[in-house]
Amino acid sequence: xxxxxxxxxxxxxxxxxxxxxxxxxxxxxxxxxxxxxxxxxxxxxxxxxxxxxxxxxxxxxxxxxxxxxxxxxxxxxxxxxxxxxxxxxxxxxxxxxxxxxxxxxxxxxxxxxxxxxxxxxxxxxxxxxxxxxxxxxxxxxxxxxxxxxxxxxxxxxxxxxxxxxxxxxxxxxxxxxxxxxxxxxxxxxxxxxxxxxxxxxxxxxxxxxxxxxxxxxxxxxxxxxxxxxxxxxxxxxxxxxxxxxxxxxxxxxxxxxxxxxxxxxxxxxxxxxxxxxxxxxxxxxxxxxxxxxxxxxxxxxxxxxxxxxxxxxxxxxxxx
Amino acid sequence: xxxxxxxxxxxxxxxxxxxxxxxxxxxxxxxxxxxxxxxxxxxxxxxxxxxxxxxxxxxxxxxxxxxxxxxxxxxxxxxxxxxxxxxxxxxxxxxxxxxxxxxxxxxxxxxxxxxxxxxxxxxxxxxxxxxxxxxxxxxxxxxxxxxxxxxxxxxxxxxxxxxxxxxxxxxxxxxxxxxxxxxxxxxxxxxxxxxxxxxxxxxxxxxxxxxxxxxxxxxxxxxxxxxxxxxxxxxxxxxxxxxxxxxxxxxxxxxxxxxxxxxxxxxxxxxxxxxxxxxxxxxxxxxxxxxxxxxxxxxxxxxxxxxxxxxxxxxxxxxxxxxxxxxxxxx
Numbered sequence: 106x107x108x109x110x111x112x113x114x115x116x117x118x119x120x121x122x123x124x125x126x127x128x129x130x131x132x133x134x135x136x137x138x139x140x141x142x143x144x145x146x147x148x149x150x151x152x153x154x155x156x157x158x159x160x161x162x163x164x165x166x167x168x169x170x171x172x173x174x175x176x177x178x179x180x181x182x183x184x185x186x187x188x189x190x191x192x193x194x195x196x197x198x199x200x201x202x203x204x205x206x207x208x209x210x211x212x213x214x215x216x217x218x219x220x221x222x223x224x225x226x227x228x229x230x231x232x233x234x235x236x237x238x239x240x241x242x243x244x245x246x247x248x249x250x251x252x253x254x255x256x257x258x259x260x261x262x263x264x265x266x267x268x269x270x271x272x273x274x275x276x277x278x279x280x281x282x283x284x285x286x287x288x289x290x291x292x293x294x295x296x297x298x299x300x301x302x303x304x305x306x307x308x309x310x311x312x313x314x315x316x317x318x319x320x321x322x323x324x325x326x327x328x329x330x331x332x333x334x335x336x337x338x339x340x341x342x343x344x345x346x347x348x349x350x351x352x353x354x355x356x357x358x359x360x361x362x363x364x365x366x367x368x369x370x371x372x373x374x375x376x377x378x379x380x381x382x383x384x385x386x387x388x389x390x391x392x393x394x395x396x397x398x399x400x401x402x403x404x405x406x407x408x409x410x411x412x413x414x415x416x417x418x419x420x421x422x423x424x425x
Numbered sequence: 426x427x428x429x430x431x432x433x434x435x436x437x438x439x440x441x442x443x444x445x446x447x448x449x450x451x452x453x454x455x456x457x458x459x460x461x462x463x464x465x466x467x468x469x470x471x472x473x474x475x476x477x478x479x480x481x482x483x484x485x486x487x488x489x490x491x492x493x494x495x496x497x498x499x500x501x502x503x504x505x506x507x508x509x510x511x512x513x514x515x516x517x518x519x520x521x522x523x524x525x526x527x528x529x530x531x532x533x534x535x536x537x538x539x540x541x542x543x544x545x546x547x548x549x550x551x552x553x554x555x556x557x558x559x560x561x562x563x564x565x566x567x568x569x570x571x572x573x574x575x576x577x578x579x580x581x582x583x584x585x586x587x588x589x590x591x592x593x594x595x596x597x598x599x600x601x602x603x604x605x606x607x608x609x610x611x612x613x614x615x616x617x618x619x620x621x622x623x624x625x626x627x628x629x630x631x632x633x634x635x636x637x638x639x640x641x642x643x644x645x646x647x648x649x650x651x652x653x654x655x656x657x658x659x660x661x662x663x664x665x666x667x668x669x670x671x672x673x674x675x676x677x678x679x680x681x682x683x684x685x686x687x688x689x690x691x692x693x694x695x696x697x698x699x700x701x702x703x704x705x706x707x708x709x710x711x712x713x714x715x716x717x718x719x720x721x722x723x724x725x726x727x728x729x730x731x732x733x734x735x736x737x738x739x740x741x742x743x744x745x746x747x748x749x750x751x752x753x754x755x756x
Contacts, residue, residue, distance in 0.1 A: 106613070106615060106619065106622075106623065106624065106625045106628050106714075109616065109617070289482075294451065294452065294453060295452075295480070295481055296434070296438065296451070296452055296481070298438055298449065299438075299449055299451040299452065299453075301442075301449060302448075302449045302451065307442035307443045307447075307449075308438070308442060308449050309438055309439060309440050309442050309443055310435060310438040310439070311439075311440070311620060315619075317617050317618070317619045317620075318618075318619055318620045318621070320619070321440065321619040321620040322440050322443065322620050325440060325443045325444050326443050329443060337443050342509075365508070378617060381717070381719075382616045382617065382717070383720075384616065
């Protein structure tokens with residue numbers, strides 16, 4: 106079952122807070138008109154990316170989604186480079202020309218956020234095939250949403266991953282809505298894990314707001330993949346606090362529903378567990394929270410001080 | 426003649442599909458089982474069913490494809506706020522008892538049946554297996570299960586002719602009953618509940634079993650290799666797995682998962698006799714890590730003086746046969 110040491114647990118707490126502060130700052134600066142393009146915030150879903158990526162090593166790979174900030178941060182993405190990219194600045198991951206949905210860092214296994222719903226599946230199959238071919242024991246993780254689960258690309262990826270017994274873990278973040286469409290209105294079977302059986306792979310449902318439940322499931326699925334036993338599907342039931350995108354009026358869901366999920370906030374829930382089980386004192390957790398808040402504030406300053414790309418940068422790094 | 430119906434949309438989907446070889450029990454199968462239960466209830470003359478609403482709408486989906494003349498006339502949801510947690514089942518069972526249901530039919534695994542019994546220890550329960558380790562719930566065709574429950578609920582057969590009292594375990598923390606288990610309590614050297622399931626015996630220091638037998642699955646299978654405790658025997662089994670092992674037992678503690686467990690000693694548990702839990706950690710109740718014990722807590726486990734009433738489907742239908750409830754002489 107769970108072998109947890111304090112360092113791992115506090116790192117998870119740090120990561121969850123890093124995502125929370127990061128996304129809160131993005132929300133604020135987007136509202137102030139200082140961030141171009143679209144942003145899709147991960148607020149409320151922090152436990153999923155954190156729990157999964159805590160089970161990965163640096164050379165393992167992830168494919169992400171349009172709601173990708175949390176995945177990239179949890180996999181070790183650089184705060185400054187991410188914030189600068191989202192601000193559209195030259196010092197960002199893509200020199201300010203990609204924005205929120207194109208953040209990638211191949212050196213640490215982030216194969217990219219992705220503006221195409223369901224676009225991550227085939228990429229993750231390719232990544233996992235490369236691990237299998239090289240025999241390096243690395244694994245790939247495919248994050249995808251409930252909407253993406255209906256895309257042919259995702260189903261084809263599930264099939265091929267299982268047919269070839271690839272070292273791949275599919276992590277479904279089921280937040281109940283595909284943009285504005287409630288899952289129950291468009292899906293005959295609302296437990297996405299049920300679909301795993303059709304592809305002869307294990308499918309499990311976990312509480313996506315419980316970082317330890319996610320972590321434990323991810324650990325086991327990753328170990329299974331490393332041992333050559335093939336892919337697994339982990340469905341994490343969770344909820345996004347904000348709209349599909351910033352500016353979404355969210356008329357398709359109720360305040361009561363949002364309040365119910367906010368009461369399940371994964372961060373104070375985890376903090377209570379850590380203090381209750383005497384893993385850490387509240388003072389230690391407060392120190393981590395303050396440290397992360399300062400790091401995110403510094404990332405904003407880094408981004409603000411970075412120049413915008415100029416005209417001569419326009420055609421650089423363009424391959425087609 | 427009301428019958429309660431609880432179908433857990435989350436059963437049969439936990440981590441044991443990865444760490445063992447558990448089957449995915451999809452919710453559409455639960456829908457089909459509910460249809461068959463309802464036809465059985467109708468056949469027995471049940472007029473009213475109250476059910477737990479759930480996130481998958483299992484009963485509502487079942488009704489979409491079940492003609493009115495094949496189901497009880499009144500099928501209504503219990504009205505309360507759902508949290509999509511185990512507590513929904515607990516609350517549903519409480520409400521069923523308050524509403525005067527005669528029997529509750531529960532679809533799930535051991536964990537679901539336990540949650541229902543936490544909500545009501547008075548209502549007779551008929552637990553049907555749709556979970557992973559199923560010791561308490563039975564694998565019986567839902568149609569005849571519905572028929573059996575209906576016969577008892579409608580009064581066509583006295584309740585005591587179709588039920589038996591199953592022993593259960595009570596968990597006392599600091600002198601007060603905090604929880605119960607229908608089959609097993611495991612003391613896990615864990616700090617957290619995590620993904621709930623138990624599969625690593627190296628992390629288990631003691632086991633308390635309300636029942637065990639050789640052909641069981643789950644943690645009670647370990648005790649089942651030592652003694653046989655029938656569900657209504659009034660005895661249980663306590664196993665110390667922490668001290669120097671006197672014997673090793675090999676047993677299937679999850680589907681497709683055999684483990685070896687070193688047993689230091691074992692003791693027969695009698696009703697009301699308490700057994701101390703020697704260390705802090707997490708108690709796994711009916712195979713799910715659930716109850717966190719702190720260092721300052723003192724905890725113990727006992728076989729309860731009063732168990733729960735369980736509908737025995739074969740016994741009920743055999744009694745119905747001897748009373749010719751469904752057979753008439755012609756001519």
